Amino acid sequence: MATNVLIAFYSRGGTIETLANAIAEGARAEGAEVRLRRARELVSAELMAKVPGWSENAARQNALYEAPAEADADWADAIVLGTPxxxxxxxSELKAYIDxxxxLWFQGKLNGKAGSVFASTSTNHGGNESTILSLYNPLAHLGLVIVPLGYADASLYKAGTPYGASAVVNGRDLLAPTEDDLAVARFQGCRVARIATALKPLRAVG
Structure with missing residues (x-):
């Protein structure tokens, strides 16, 4: 039986979406079944209209990805969270899903599943590591086994963080995640799928 990987993310401009798809590619390479889910906006359409491209990107992504639901987390053997x-x-969009x-937490249904995180920012030193680490807290409370990347792959010596994949995209000279960023994301998908598969029999015996 395939290992199920949920990638629940929020992406406004498409950077996190791109990383999410690379993580999905890595997980599928390990034979996992993947669900990509995009959290929905919490702000008004009027506010979104003030930021060029926000409304259009949201509409495009919402047509491609369902909103994450409780049932997706229940289905999953691994949950990978992505956020700018x-x-x-x-x-706040991704946090609302986690909340x-x-x-499922009350029923203990998430205990022993694999959990991992990735992030992006638009400025150097803009908070990728602090954002990823801040999400380790709810993963621990939910009972997930946190899966960092360490330096278990050569790609980590060029990009990303030992805590999770990341990218810096400022919309000027850096328009999208680099190939090095995507290599880390693919490795994250592979690593999470492998560990989730190893954890499945342990969960079955409590």
Missing amino acids: TRFGAVS GLGG
């Missing part, structure tokens, strides 16, 4: 930095922390998992 918001003042050095998780976006909605209390029912």
Whole structure:
């Protein structure tokens, strides 16, 4: 039976979306079944209209990806969370999804599943590591086994962080994640899928 990997993310301009798809590619290379889910906006359409491209990108992505649901987390053997930095922390859109998992937490249904995180920012030293690490807290509370990357692959010596894949995209000279960024993301997908597969029999015996 295939290992199920949920990649739940929020992406406004497409950077996190691109990393999410690279992580999905890595997980699928390990034989995993993947669900990509995009968290929805919490702000008004009027506010979105003030930022060039926001409304259009949201509409495009929402047509491609369903919103994450509690059932997706229940289905998953691994949950990978992706978010842009918001003042050095998780976006409210993704946090709202995490906050909605209390029912599964109460039932203990997430215990022993693999959990991992990735992030992006638009400035150097803009909070990728602090954002990823801040999400380790809810992963621990939910009972997931946190899967960092360490330096277990050569790609980590060129990009990313030992905590999770990342990218810096400023929209000027840096328009999208680099190939080095994507290599780390693919490795993250592979690593998470492998560890989730190893954890499955342990979860079955409690």
